[in-house]
Amino acid sequence: MSFIPFLETENQMQGLGGSGLLSLVPLLGLFVIMYIFIIRPQSKKQKETQKMINSLKKGDNVITIGGIHGTVSSVKDNTIIVKVDENTKIEFNRTAIATVQKSEAELAEEAAKAAEAKEAKKAKKEKKADRE
Secondary structure (H helix, E strand, O other): OOOOHHHOOHHHHHOOOOHHHHHHHHHHHHHHHHHHHHHHHHHHHHHHHHHHHHOOOOOOEEEEOOOOEEEEEEEOOOEEEEEEEOOEEEEEEHHHEEEEEOOHHHHHHHHHHHHHHHHHHHHHHHHHHHHO
């Protein structure tokens, strides 16, 4: 007997089989939805962050979770020394790094690659238009 009798249907009260499995379907659906919208994106983001932290090297411009901007001076196993000013260096845990800023050279390189891709796409469209 249930403590919440108004949730039971007549079939469940009479003891007809098969309804137990059917009552698990919404619960399983809820877990699938939670996995797709919550767990999977979070694990992807965590992997990207771990990859970023593992790829830190000397000379990278970083921002810590506390908002401190600096340049990586040296890298140790679990810590990173960040040069904040000419004579100021601070040691942080690797996990304290929020983002790695791209240098101007890297940004220019990415812009050049994007421009090349755009030109190639445009040339491909023109070639296709000429064939027709």
